[in-house]
Amino acid sequence: xxxxxxxxxxxxxxxxxxxxxxxxxxxxxxxxxxxxxxxxxxxxxxxxxxxxxxxxxxxxxxxxxxxxxxxxxxxxxxxxxxxxxxxxxxxxxxxxxxxxxxxxxxxxxxx
Amino acid sequence: xxxxxxxxxxxxxxxxxxxxxxxxxxxxxxxxxxxxxxxxxxxxxxxxxxxxxxxxxxxxxxxxxxxxxxxxxxxxxxxxxxxxxxxxxxxxxxxxxxxxxxxxxxxxxxxxxxx
Numbered sequence: 001x002x003x004x005x006x007x008x009x010x011x012x013x014x015x016x017x018x019x020x021x022x023x024x025x026x027x028x029x030x031x032x033x034x035x036x037x038x039x040x041x042x043x044x045x046x047x048x049x050x051x052x053x054x055x056x057x058x059x060x061x062x063x064x065x066x067x068x069x070x071x072x073x074x075x076x077x078x079x080x081x082x083x084x085x086x087x088x089x090x091x092x093x094x095x096x097x098x099x100x101x102x103x104x105x106x107x108x109x110x111x
Numbered sequence: 112x113x114x115x116x117x118x119x120x121x122x123x124x125x126x127x128x129x130x131x132x133x134x135x136x137x138x139x140x141x142x143x144x145x146x147x148x149x150x151x152x153x154x155x156x157x158x159x160x161x162x163x164x165x166x167x168x169x170x171x172x173x174x175x176x177x178x179x180x181x182x183x184x185x186x187x188x189x190x191x192x193x194x195x196x197x198x199x200x201x202x203x204x205x206x207x208x209x210x211x212x213x214x215x216x217x218x219x220x221x222x223x224x225x226x
Contacts, residue, residue: 009151034214042201042217043154088153092213098144098169099215101154 002027006089006102013109017079021105023089024071031094033072035063038086038104046074046087079109113138117202117218124189124196124225132187132221134202141206143185144215147171148199157200160185189223197225 003026013019023033032050036043047056049065049072056063060079065072076083086106090099115136124130136143142161146154156169160179174193179185185204189196199222203215 004153006153032213036215041199041220043215044217045214048214090154090215098156098159100156101146103151103153 002091002093002100004089004091004100004102006087006105008105009103010106011108013079013107015079015081015109015111017109018075018077019079019107021074021076021087021089021107022071023074023102024069025089025091025100026070027091027093027100029093030067030070031092033065034090034092034099035072035074036088036090038088039084043088076107079107081109081111083107084109115202115204115216115218117200117221119221120219122221122223124223126225127191129188129190130223132189132200132202132223134185134187134218135183136185136202136204136216136218137183138204138206138216139182140204140216141182142204143179144203144205145169145175145177145185145187146201146203148201148220154201157187196223198223 005024007022034048035046047063054065060077063074086104088104089102118133144159145157155171158177160166176188201220202218205215
């Protein structure tokens with residue numbers, strides 16, 4: 001059974017801190033790993049990482065895929081209150097056209 | 112604007128009643144999905160469809176049914192057989208890239224509460 005595990009489950013930081021969110025996976029066939037941000041209702045896409053694109057960056061957010069360790073990290077530098085959200089990690093196994101999601105990390109950024 | 116519309120946003124149901132959640136997309140995507148989200152459990156796949164008139168069960172299909180009569184629409188029925196239906200339901204679509212799913216585009220969700 002495919003499995004995606006995220007840690008920590010929740011995190012509270014002060015504005016300006018840097019945070020690292022973790023995602024590890026055990027899947028039968030890996031095609032890509034995706035990160036989503038869910039602020040209130042609809043998750044929004046952040047990054048997709050593949051064997052040919054193991055590092056992505058957008059502003060204060062960056063993500064790295066470690067295929068050897070079967071894991072990925074999402075870094076957020078200089079956090080702001082607007083970064084407060086649930087961050088979801090998902091793996092595309094390329095089979096049956098579906099993503100397997102982790103439980104998510106709830107991040108709260110306080111003033 | 113292109114996107115995915117789910118309705119209703121909030122729904123209350125008595126035990127023993129079937130309810131249907133609507134999902135419409137105008138992104139011209141081939142594939143559509145229904146996920147359920149419970150606290151501490153992430154998103155779990157209920158049903159998905161890669162093409163009109165075809166759909167497959169996901170990981171937790173028991174107590175649910177779907178149809179895909181039009182490319183734009185993928186309604187989900189929560190039947191009375193679903194033992195714990197109170198949850199947040201998310202509909203998504205994707206262009207269904209060859210050999211993989213690619214990015215999913217999500218609706219705003221429907222929160223179902225069974226009284």
